[in-house]
Amino acid sequence: MTxxxxxxxxxxxxxxxxxxTRAFFASRGYLEVETPxxxxxxxxxxHLDAFEVAPTGxxxxxxxxxxxxxxxxxxxxxxxxxxxxxxxxxxxRAFRAxxxxxxxNPEFTILEFYRPGAGVEAVMRDTEQLLxxxxxxSVTIDGREIDVRPPLPRVTLIEAxxxxxxxxxxxxxxxxxxxxxxFFEKLAFEVEPxxxxxxxxxxxxxxxxxxxxxxxxxxxxxxVAERFELYVAxxxxxxxxxxxxxxxxxxxxxxxxxxxxxxRGKPVYPIDERFLEALARGMxxxxxxxxxxxxxxxxxxxxxxxxxxxxxxxxxx
Numbered sequence: 001m002t003x004x005x006x007x008x009x010x011x012x013x014x015x016x017x018x019x020x021t022r023a024f025f026a027s028r029g030y031l032e033v034e035t036p037x038x039x040x041x042x043x044x045x046x047h048l049d050a051f052e053v054a055p056t057g058x059x060x061x062x063x064x065x066x067x068x069x070x071x072x073x074x075x076x077x078x079x080x081x082x083x084x085x086x087x088x089x090x091x092x093r094a095f096r097a098x099x100x101x102x103x104x105n106p107e108f109t110i111l112e113f114y115r116p117g118a119g120v121e122a123v124m125r126d127t128e129q130l131l132x133x134x135x136x137x138s139v140t141i142d143g144r145e146i147d148v149r150p151p152l153p154r155v156t157l158i159e160a161x162x163x164x165x166x167x168x169x170x171x172x173x174x175x176x177x178x179x180x181x182x183f184f185e186k187l188a189f190e191v192e193p194x195x196x197x198x199x200x201x202x203x204x205x206x207x208x209x210x211x212x213x214x215x216x217x218x219x220x221x222x223x224v225a226e227r228f229e230l231y232v233a234x235x236x237x238x239x240x241x242x243x244x245x246x247x248x249x250x251x252x253x254x255x256x257x258x259x260x261x262x263x264r265g266k267p268v269y270p271i272d273e274r275f276l277e278a279l280a281r282g283m284x285x286x287x288x289x290x291x292x293x294x295x296x297x298x299x300x301x302x303x304x305x306x307x308x309x310x311x312x313x314x315x316x317x
Contacts, residue, residue: 010301010309017134017297021091021111024130030087030113035076037093041272042068043075044257045213049097049267051106068269069095072290073112074214075275078243081114081286082278089113091293102305103235103295105314111296114288120226120242123287124203127230127238128152131201131296139299141233148201148232156206158224161186164194173223176208183211196234204229213253215241226287235304237296240289247279 022032042050050068073090080088094110115123128150137149161167165186167175175183195202205228209217212225226242244250254271261268294306307313 007308010297011311013301014297014309017293017300018091020134021130021293024133025087025089025113028087028126030089030115031085033077033080033085033088033090034092035070035073035080035090037070037095038067039070039076039272040067041075041270041275042071044254044261044269044271045071046257046260046264046266050269051095051097052267066270071096072110074288074290075272077112077114077288078283078286079275079278081116082281082283087113087115100314102307103292103298105294105306105310107314108306109293111291111293112288114243114286116284116286118287120205120228120240120287123240123289124152124154124228124230125150127240127289127291128201128203130291131230131232131237134296135300139233140302141299141304144199144233146199146201146233152201152203152230154203154205154228156224157204157208158206160191160195160204165190173208173210177210192231192234192236195231201230201232201237204231212241213257214244214250216244216246232299233304235295235299236292237299238289238291240287243283243286243288245279245283245285247276250279251276 025032038053048071050071052066052068071094073092073094077088077090089112091109091111093107095107097106099106113126115126128148131148132150135148137147139146139148158169158172161172162169167186172183175186195204206218206221206224207227209223209225212227215225215227218224218226228240230237251271258268258271294309297309298304298306301309307315
């Protein structure tokens, strides 16, 4: 019998990670759910663009039949929270136009989970414990072992900019709100390389409020939001929030994002009115997280390249 190739071994590792992830959430009282992929609003994140399709799969410009492939199941999952469901998780496909590279594919797998009555610290604990379970507690990238055993260190984004980009807090907040290009340049070329050089995974927390359109502001410092990301070996693994539940504030943010998208010449997607109606009826306080499942599996297999753990990448279609 021929020994399995490296490719076959990685697909088998992916299958084990799926099984392990489902068992992890089931053991913690989460219900697995499924929500639609073709949806009326793909979200208004300024940095994401969606694929537009009709329900039949035919490209359309008719407003009555417009559907977009989901960039995230967030709105629909939060509607389930508002309807009274407890802890929920989902492993599903997501689609983002124009994203292709070592850590990106236009179609990818996202793991999203929500925990009512919890804050970001509880969600970070779930996240680091899941990562340790899937990876065995460490990952080896380019011959270097990275420790991902919990508890992982936390550093605020302001602290990270002060430490690795020599940028004071007030300047970091100013750049995030008024000069995004400079903000992201410092993040990409000064802060993230420093995070990549660490021999442990690390959570970056408390992003500027202007960089968190769906997260609530921190009660004792409204300049920042309850948002976190987890970095391992230079790979951004997740984007988690203490979820905003105020419908009026959420609408104002959506309208601002629509205006900004229009000013930048980007597609302007409709506001999801049913999501806002669900918030208005009352969504419980909750923490949530979206994890790049392909990225997590790739790290467990010793690579940053997600194409190594996909049955078929975009280039192979």
